[in-house]
Amino acid sequence: MTDARSGAAAEGRGLCFACAHARVITSARGSSFVLCDLSRTDERFAKYPRLPVLACAGFAKLEEPRGAQGRPR
Numbered sequence: 001m002t003d004a005r006s007g008a009a010a011e012g013r014g015l016c017f018a019c020a021h022a023r024v025i026t027s028a029r030g031s032s033f034v035l036c037d038l039s040r041t042d043e044r045f046a047k048y049p050r051l052p053v054l055a056c057a058g059f060a061k062l063e064e065p066r067g068a069q070g071r072p073r
Contacts, residue, residue, distance in 0.1 A: 014052025020060040 016022040016034045023035045038045040038058045045058055 014054060015056050015059050016049065016051065016053050018062050019056070019058075020062045021058055 016036070021037045023037065025033045025035045027033070033048050034051060036045045036047060036049055036058075039047040042058070045056075
């Protein structure tokens with residue numbers, strides 16, 4: 001299995017899964033969405049970007065692996 005920080009874009013999941021600004025949100029019905037925290041302060045970024053995101057001006061590499069809830073451990 002490929003590490004999320006090194007092969008996310010290659011696996012078709014996009015940059016968001018390896019970005020410090022992204023959070024995975026799970027709805028009450030069980031659907032999962034990626035929320036971009038940069039959207040709160042910069043209108044260039046979509047609140048819920050279409051995946052996979054292959055290029056992003058705001059990308060910041062996540063230093064810690066994500067846990068099951070989509071947050072850094």
